[in-house]
Amino acid sequence: MKHLLSTQDLSREDAIRILDTSEQMAATQDREIRKLPTLRGKTVVNLFFEDSTRTRISFEAAAKRLSADVINFGAKGSSVSKGESLKDTALTLQAMGADAVVIRHWASGAAERLATSGWMYGSVLNAGDGTHQHPTQALLDAFTMRKHLVDSPTGSDLAGLTVALVGDVLHSRVARSNIALLKTLGATVVVVSPPTLLPVGISQWGVKISHGLDAALDEHQIDAVMMLRVQRERMTGGGAQFFPSPEEYTRMFGLDGDRMRRLPDHGIVMHPGPMNRGLEITAEAADSARSVIVEQVSNGVAVRMAALYLLLAGEEGVQ
Amino acid sequence: MTGTILGASDIARALTRIAHEIIERNGGAHSIVLLGIPTRGLPLAHRLAQRIAAVEPDFDAAARCGALDITMYRDDLHKQPTRSIGATTLPAQGLDDAVVVLVDDVFHTGRTIRAALDAIKDLGRPQAVQLAVLVDRGHRELPIRADFVGKNLPTARTERVSVLLEETDGEDAVRITGRDDSAGESK
Amino acid sequence: MSDLATNRPVVITGASLYGDTKADLVLVDGVIASLSAKDAPTDAVTIDGTGLIALPGLVDLHTHLREPGREDAETIASGSLSAARGGYVAVHAMANTTPTADTAGVVEQVWSRGLEIGLVDVFPVGAVTVGLGGTQLSEMGAMANSRAKVRVFSDDGKCVHDPVVMRRALEYVKSFDGVIAQHAQDPRLTEGAQMHEGFVSGDLGLTGWPAVAEESIIARDVLLAEHVGSRVHICHLSTAGSVEIIRWAKSRGINVTAEAMPHHMLLTDESVRGYDPRFKVNPPLRTQADVDALHAGLADGTIDIVATDHAPHPDEDKDCEWASAAFGMIGLETAVGIVQKTMVDTGLITWRDVARVMSETPASIGRDEAHGRPLAKGEPANVTLVDPKAAWTVEPTATASRSNNSPFGGIELPGRAVATFLRGRATHVDPRFEGAFS
Numbered sequence: 001m002k003h004l005l006s007t008q009d010l011s012r013e014d015a016i017r018i019l020d021t022s023e024q025m026a027a028t029q030d031r032e033i034r035k036l037p038t039l040r041g042k043t044v045v046n047l048f049f050e051d052s053t054r055t056r057i058s059f060e061a062a063a064k065r066l067s068a069d070v071i072n073f074g075a076k077g078s079s080v081s082k083g084e085s086l087k088d089t090a091l092t093l094q095a096m097g098a099d100a101v102v103i104r105h106w107a108s109g110a111a112e113r114l115a116t117s118g119w120m121y122g123s124v125l126n127a128g129d130g131t132h133q134h135p136t137q138a139l140l141d142a143f144t145m146r147k148h149l150v151d152s153p154t155g156s157d158l159a160g161l162t163v164a165l166v167g168d169v170l171h172s173r174v175a176r177s178n179i180a181l182l183k184t185l186g187a188t189v190v191v192v193s194p195p196t197l198l199p200v201g202i203s204q205w206g207v208k209i210s211h212g213l214d215a216a217l218d219e220h221q222i223d224a225v226m227m228l229r230v231q232r233e234r235m236t237g238g239g240a241q242f243f244p245s246p247e248e249y250t251r252m253f254g255l256d257g258d259r260m261r262r263l264p265d266h267g268i269v270m271h272p273g274p275m276n277r278g279l280e281i282t283a284e285a286a287d288s289a290r291s292v293i294v295e296q297v298s299n300g301v302a303v304r305m306a307a308l309y310l311l312l313a314g315e316e317g318v319q
Numbered sequence: 320m321t322g323t324i325l326g327a328s329d330i331a332r333a334l335t336r337i338a339h340e341i342i343e344r345n346g347g348a349h350s351i352v353l354l355g356i357p358t359r360g361l362p363l364a365h366r367l368a369q370r371i372a373a374v375e376p377d378f379d380a381a382a383r384c385g386a387l388d389i390t391m392y393r394d395d396l397h398k399q400p401t402r403s404i405g406a407t408t409l410p411a412q413g414l415d416d417a418v419v420v421l422v423d424d425v426f427h428t429g430r431t432i433r434a435a436l437d438a439i440k441d442l443g444r445p446q447a448v449q450l451a452v453l454v455d456r457g458h459r460e461l462p463i464r465a466d467f468v469g470k471n472l473p474t475a476r477t478e479r480v481s482v483l484l485e486e487t488d489g490e491d492a493v494r495i496t497g498r499d500d501s502a503g504e505s506k
Numbered sequence: 507m508s509d510l511a512t513n514r515p516v517v518i519t520g521a522s523l524y525g526d527t528k529a530d531l532v533l534v535d536g537v538i539a540s541l542s543a544k545d546a547p548t549d550a551v552t553i554d555g556t557g558l559i560a561l562p563g564l565v566d567l568h569t570h571l572r573e574p575g576r577e578d579a580e581t582i583a584s585g586s587l588s589a590a591r592g593g594y595v596a597v598h599a600m601a602n603t604t605p606t607a608d609t610a611g612v613v614e615q616v617w618s619r620g621l622e623i624g625l626v627d628v629f630p631v632g633a634v635t636v637g638l639g640g641t642q643l644s645e646m647g648a649m650a651n652s653r654a655k656v657r658v659f660s661d662d663g664k665c666v667h668d669p670v671v672m673r674r675a676l677e678y679v680k681s682f683d684g685v686i687a688q689h690a691q692d693p694r695l696t697e698g699a700q701m702h703e704g705f706v707s708g709d710l711g712l713t714g715w716p717a718v719a720e721e722s723i724i725a726r727d728v729l730l731a732e733h734v735g736s737r738v739h740i741c742h743l744s745t746a747g748s749v750e751i752i753r754w755a756k757s758r759g760i761n762v763t764a765e766a767m768p769h770h771m772l773l774t775d776e777s778v779r780g781y782d783p784r785f786k787v788n789p790p791l792r793t794q795a796d797v798d799a800l801h802a803g804l805a806d807g808t809i810d811i812v813a814t815d816h817a818p819h820p821d822e823d824k825d826c827e828w829a830s831a832a833f834g835m836i837g838l839e840t841a842v843g844i845v846q847k848t849m850v851d852t853g854l855i856t857w858r859d860v861a862r863v864m865s866e867t868p869a870s871i872g873r874d875e876a877h878g879r880p881l882a883k884g885e886p887a888n889v890t891l892v893d894p895k896a897a898w899t900v901e902p903t904a905t906a907s908r909s910n911n912s913p914f915g916g917i918e919l920p921g922r923a924v925a926t927f928l929r930g931r932a933t934h935v936d937p938r939f940e941g942a943f944s
């Protein structure tokens with residue numbers, strides 16, 4: 001694997017290999033000494049054109065636990081926030097000898113552009129590009145589901161599971177990444193969303209569609225329900241308004257205790273964070289025993305360690 | 320000399336001898352923990368543990384065995400295709416103050432053992448670390464030696480030594496291949 | 507190339523006029539003096555036209571020359587040369603320059619600069635509204651009455667979206683036989699739009715540009731044109747629905763003309779996978795069904811012309827992430843090859859139709875009286891020679907344009923223009939003919 005840009009690029013075998021590697025990485029994180037020498041001498045650059053402290057520190061922890069040198073590039077005040085072009089930034093990183101670049105960018109396709117333009121040689125790891133993809137988020141979600149919902153997780157896919165994604169699919173890179181990966185791993189995906197927040201081509205995505213959380217709970221036995229974050233700017237008036245009011249959204253799509261209790265006994269509640277408590281999820285659901293939201297965060301480090309290992313440890317250009 | 324070097328009975332004898340040597344060297348088996356290095360060090364560690372248990376009834380073979388995957392400690396990762404990472408499992412008692420016997424199939428350059436020593440250092444602080452190998456084929460690149468050896472087997476660098484085990488390969492054998500004619504092949 | 511612009515007579519022997527009539531062309535003093543080489547003056551330059559298609563010189567109704575204002579992307583000189591190489595004898599230069607071509611002063615400047623360069627006739631398009639702002643009509647009468655004699659008005663790049671402004675513009679230009687060329691794009695439906703809205707945009711997470719944003723404006727404008735009895739021209743048709751609406755409008759007798767672009771006839775939104783901004787254009791690349799509808803529309807006459815929407819951008823405006831990149835593609839030198847590939851070699855139209863859609867009708871829509879004339883004795887000597895067997899692979903940097911933003915790099919085209927004559931003077935000849943001029 002040279003780059004990790006999109007879950008659409010992953011075969012079932014690729015995905016299972018990443019999840020299995022993540023299991024071993026997670027095992028090392030229970031030990032007293034959690035640092036491994038594996039990526040000594042490698043340089044990982046966190047290139048963030050968009051603020052996201054939680055994602056950046058997750059990647060930073062992953063790289064450091066594998067003994068890579070980490071350079072944080074971006075965030076407020078640096079040249080990337082002052083309109084320096086992606087190309088010039090890439091040339092700089094190349095000159096600095098970056099072995100891998102973890103990129104978060106507001107523009108869809110920026111990671112692929114960085115990987116394929118010839119501006120730099122290193123591996124590119126997409127940490128979220130616009131409304132396109134966020135592959136390590138989908139992998140950590142799949143890892144979490146497999147751990148909780150599959151009897152012998154190692155080597156397994158997610159066949160037979162039904163996963164509901166609730167909320168804004170149109171603008172969500174988390175949803176895109178998850179849908180592609182869940183399908184590759186054999187799960188059934190139910191998208192629960194107002195029609196305004198679904199992309200025009202959704203009927204060709206191979207997912208089941210529901211326009212209310214109650215209906216989705218009636219029609220499907222849902223093993224994992226993933227609540228997507230509602231962006232405040234989708235609620236303002238005019239063309240940017242995608243639903244009438246937060247109250248109506250909560251009534252139709254919010255996960256509260258009553259809806260949560262309609263899940264099967266083993267059903268889990270997920271959220272990529274940060275949550276809008278009281279809007280897409282109530283405190284009761286978010287903090288319940290079924291909630292694996294905090295575990296998603298810790299699994300994120302293991303999955304990102306696995307991704308960095310698979311991208312960087314092997315001989316260059318060899319699978 | 321191309322062909323089978325050790326057969327099933329040779330391997331069984333060698334392992335029995337090593338088990339006795341381990342007990343003898345350590346004055347019993349009370350502190351012994353066996354860590355097999357995947358892939359084939361693992362079944363070898365289990366076989367040694369069973370043989371030790373046969374002599375020392377207090378020794379719980381299953382509980383004293385573990386697996387030590389050294390992939391993430393290798394110094395040649397960048398020279399090879401990406402390796403899959405195997406599981407590391409330790410005996411419940413951990414490694415602190417134990418006598419750890421590392422078990423591997425073929426002892427060659429010593430780099431695997433160097434990586435294993437690094438891995439052990441991150442997992443605990445044993446009283447001592449010893450090394451048991453089925454075959455020592457020479458060509459050391461590091462100042463490391465084995466404590467218990469099943470068979471010393473002088474080889475050329477170009478040759479390939481394969482250890483086959485019932486658990487992983489369906490038969491027990493040690494074979495050598497790739498010896499060229501100029502090296503004086505005899506049949 | 508300017509040393510080719512000799513005043514010597516030219517005789518083209520054995521060419522196939524319109525691809526169906528074998529004849530010679532004798533070009534003397536700017537006119538076609540004869541269709542027989544026997545009448546050629548003794549000092550004439552002889553070009554062997556065997557195997558070549560002779561067409562009335564091509565006319566582009568939709569070109570962005572960028573001068574004044576963005577001479578880093580293109581100049582009237584470089585754009586004229588690129589046009590001549592593509593077989594064009596006239597181009598209509600769009601108004602979205604800096605300053606905007608919304609006054610007689612600016613259009614006269616562009617027109618006279620074109621004349622000075624002399625490689626193609628540069629007909630400036632005047633802006634419909636001041637600064638393309640969409641609110642206040644520009645002084646179209648002054649532009650029409652200027653030396654540039656502007657007849658085509660367009661806010662291209664932007665849509666004249668206010669229905670009242672559009673209605674008044676359609677009415678106003680009647681007094682000087684002008685036409686409004688509409689860039690049909692509902693601005694509200696395309697806020698932040700990056701590519702065609704469909705399955706691929708959903709996959710790529712790029713904001714969609716829905717077909718309806720084009721079709722709703724076209725539907726409105728053909729009805730407005732009918733209501734006020736004006737003619738209207740629709741720029742760059744890109745959707746199957748747009749073709750359907752134009753077909754309906756024409757069946758009702760509405761005075762509407764429409765153009766299709768080579769890139770919309772060859773490429774689809776699948777090209778956007780990979781996020782290479784060379785494929786970013788407005789209106790966007792659509793689906794195969796839309797491409798097929800454009801082919802059918804051009805074949806049955808619903809679509810009147812092929813224009814290029816040649817839109818040069820410097821490398822730095824394309825060497826970036828998709829969302830930051832400029833919209834547009836260059837296309838003057840590839841147009842005739844793409845039309846051959848998609849329409850002629852597929853049997854959908856003949857070379858005679860090519861003469862109609864790339865020369866005669868665009869000239870007539872633009873009221874370019876000296877262009878799009880028949881290849882006949884006494885007519886202006888504006889001639890394009892196409893070699894339909896001169897296959898070539900497009901190399902974006904090997905263009906006379908100052909910009910390299912062609913989406914066709916690496917694509918093989920079956921033929922190309924091998925010589926262009928403007929009023930009898932060679933403005934472009936293939937290297938194989940250069941010897942004839944020495």
Ligand SMILES: [Zn+2]
Binds near residue numbers: 742788
């Ligand atoms: Zn336009």
